[in-house]
Amino acid sequence: MGFLSSFLGACRGPQIFNDLRKYSWGRVIWHFFLICFFCSIAVGIGNYMMIKYRWRAIYNNFNEIFGKELILDKSGILPQISPDVNRFQELPNNSLLIYVGNNQNVDFADEMLRQRNLIFLWGRGACVVFVRNEKFWQRVAGFSPEENLQQQSADVLTYEKMKEQLLYFAKLPISDKWSYPEEYRNGVTSYQVLVFARMSYALGKAVFYFLFSFLLTFFSSLFFMLLYWLFSFGRPQIFSFAELWKVALYAAFPVLLVVNAFPALQLPGAGFFEYLFLLGWVGYLSFVLKYLVRLFNETKSENNRRETNG
Secondary structure, eight states, X not given: OOHHHHHHHHHHOXXXXXXXXXXXXXXXXXXXXXXXXXXXXXXXXXXXXXXXXXXXXXXXXXHHHHOSEXXXXXXXEEESSOTTSXXXXXXXXTEEEEEESOOTTOOOOHHHHTTOSEEEEEESSOEEEEEEETTEEEEEEEEOTTTOOOSOOOOOBOHHHHHHHXXXXXXXXXOSOOOOOGGGTTOEEHHHHHHHHHHHHHHHXXXXXXXXXXXXXXXXXXXXXXXXXXXXXXXXXXXXXXXXXXXXXXXXXXXXXXXXXXHHXXXXXXXXXXXXXXXXXXXXXXXXXXXXXXXXXXXXXXXXXXXXXX
């Protein structure tokens, strides 16, 4: 069976799992990749569409604060309005855009930064993005002609370390070495910038939930397998290790579809993604395993009866 038949069968009930556990590992991993991929596409499209009304508000506010065009100059990316004046703009999802046009004596209050989910620093010396994940921060993007910043830093930062780096980049001297692709040298409109930001936001959400779904399911099923074999050590085994792991992966398919609907539609439960997944997956997997054990026992009893009658 192909991916669609396997997916629909896994969603309908446990009857198909006796066949799914016999699939080759190549097919199982391919199907697992596809369910995570399609769910991530749904998350990306959902977030792109759901922030449409917010995007209009951001666009209007941006035009009022910075102007309708951005000037691409050798000294940096400059707003149309007052390029030497520091200011900021509130963004959705408790995010903040900070523009630093004058890096003399620049500072930021803790109350403005600490609880943010995302901080975008737009400076004359560097552009940097910091993201908060629960209790730690990470620099996920950055560019400066002088610093040669990597697109992403693997360092996990405390709030204090994040603020220290934020101030460092904000206070970088104005560079005269900025360069841009030829098609953008006459400047860009705020509309182009915000459309790109909207698409980047949706793509970022899609990539994040693809990796999150894939790794969460993979390692949760592996951990389950280890516990299962640990507690059943020395007992007769109905399934091989590989068969049970395949069942565990396929049992996650309908659960992944449901839990990814939360970030796709920006529902409140998105913050409990892993808990919702584990609750649904453990429940459905238990239901499937009970069915397979009962099927095994019924088949065994039927074979014994045939041998006795024979």
